[in-house]
Amino acid sequence: MKILITGGAGFIASHIADEYINLGHEVFILDNLSTGFEGNINSKATFINLDICDKSLTELFEVQKFDVVNHHAAQMDVRKSVADPTFDANTNIIGTINLLQNAVKTGVKKFIFSSTGGAVYGEQEYFPADEQHPTSPLSPYGISKLTVEKYLFFYNKQYGLNYSILRYANIYGPRQNPFGEAGVIAIFTSKLLAGEQPIINGEGTQTRDYVFVKDVVNANVKVLKDEIPDIMNVGTGIETNVNEIFNTLNKIINNGQVEKHGPSAPGEQLRSVITSDKFYKRFNWKPTTKLTDGLRETVIFFESKLVK
Numbered sequence: 001m002k003i004l005i006t007g008g009a010g011f012i013a014s015h016i017a018d019e020y021i022n023l024g025h026e027v028f029i030l031d032n033l034s035t036g037f038e039g040n041i042n043s044k045a046t047f048i049n050l051d052i053c054d055k056s057l058t059e060l061f062e063v064q065k066f067d068v069v070n071h072h073a074a075q076m077d078v079r080k081s082v083a084d085p086t087f088d089a090n091t092n093i094i095g096t097i098n099l100l101q102n103a104v105k106t107g108v109k110k111f112i113f114s115s116t117g118g119a120v121y122g123e124q125e126y127f128p129a130d131e132q133h134p135t136s137p138l139s140p141y142g143i144s145k146l147t148v149e150k151y152l153f154f155y156n157k158q159y160g161l162n163y164s165i166l167r168y169a170n171i172y173g174p175r176q177n178p179f180g181e182a183g184v185i186a187i188f189t190s191k192l193l194a195g196e197q198p199i200i201n202g203e204g205t206q207t208r209d210y211v212f213v214k215d216v217v218n219a220n221v222k223v224l225k226d227e228i229p230d231i232m233n234v235g236t237g238i239e240t241n242v243n244e245i246f247n248t249l250n251k252i253i254n255n256g257q258v259e260k261h262g263p264s265a266p267g268e269q270l271r272s273v274i275t276s277d278k279f280y281k282r283f284n285w286k287p288t289t290k291l292t293d294g295l296r297e298t299v300i301f302f303e304s305k306l307v308k
């Protein structure tokens with residue numbers, strides 16, 4: 001299949017691109033390199049350095065006639081979305097509509113969308129959240145992801161565009177950017193390896209559902225040919241708190257650091273964990289990477305970057 005992957009110079013989608021290429025698909029990567037890196041781009045992919053909001057997307061879609069769009073490009077910083085909701089909405093909503101309009105005009109059959117199980121549910125009413133959990137996003141980022149889900153429903157009803165919406169838990173692994181606000185594992189790993197002291201926000205008892213990027217790649221492979229438009233969680237169903245993350249990484253890296261706490265981050269969600277039972281029932285898929293194994297692989301990757 002001919003697949004356009006947006007955000008393919010970034011963390012998650014660069015791994016998806018690698019696997020789609022391994023499986024023999026023809027992959028195009030669209031990315032404006034705002035948070036992604038050219039070094040993440042598979043050399044067998046065709047790279048288009050462009051913003052998803054750019055009007056010249058039309059020409060690209062008309063010429064290439066993609067079968068599938070796998071959409072991962074986004075403004076994905078929750079705090080930035082609060083500080084500048086217009087920028088967030090412009091990229092995440094208007095940019096996605098630009099892709100969707102071109103997709104339906106040029107006969108794209110399938111649209112895969114990276115949503116978020118952390119931000120669309122908001123502070124959870126029950127644990128783990130399934131797809132029926134009320135959606136009460138607490139940030140413009142969560143609102144923009146949920147809005148795109150609604151647009152996909154519309155594009156399916158109006159134009160028959162097939163979609164898979166994947167509501168991700170907290171993804172971690174090689175290539176995650178340690179310089180952003182998000183991604184506690186990447187941030188702690190790079191600090192510990194550099195012999196610097198990571199600071200845990202507040203008591204460190206806030207929990208997340210951490211899923212390894214390679215498991216997420218497999219989920220993106222499973223939905224590639226799915227003909228049923230659907231919304232599915234992609235997570236482990238396991239809650240881990242920040243102190244546990246710090247202590248496991250600290251043991252692996254063993255650089256003599258101790259647990260240190262700072263002030264809590266205002267508005268930080270307390271608990272987040274999602275169930276992927278629906279995905280499992282439909283595709284016989286669940287994450288297989290244990291947290292300690294995923295963390296080890298992540299540390300090895302960051303160490304290799306230090307050597308270079």
Ligand SMILES: NC(=O)c1ccc[n+]([C@@H]2O[C@H](COP(=O)([O-])OP(=O)(O)OC[C@H]3O[C@@H](n4cnc5c(N)ncnc54)[C@H](O)[C@@H]3O)[C@@H](O)[C@H]2O)c1
Nearest residue numbers: 007009010011012031032033034035036051052073074171
């Ligand atoms: N990392 C997570 O835990 C997580 C959880 C839930 C959902 N997601 C979603 O997964 C997707 C990928 O996240 P990631 O962690 O790989 O982030 P990332 O920042 O590494 O990747 C995003 C990529 O999109 C590109 N991009 C941003 N704005 C663009 C624009 N306007 N036009 C073209 N390219 C643009 C960036 O340059 C980058 O390469 C995002 O949509 C994010 O919201 C991530």
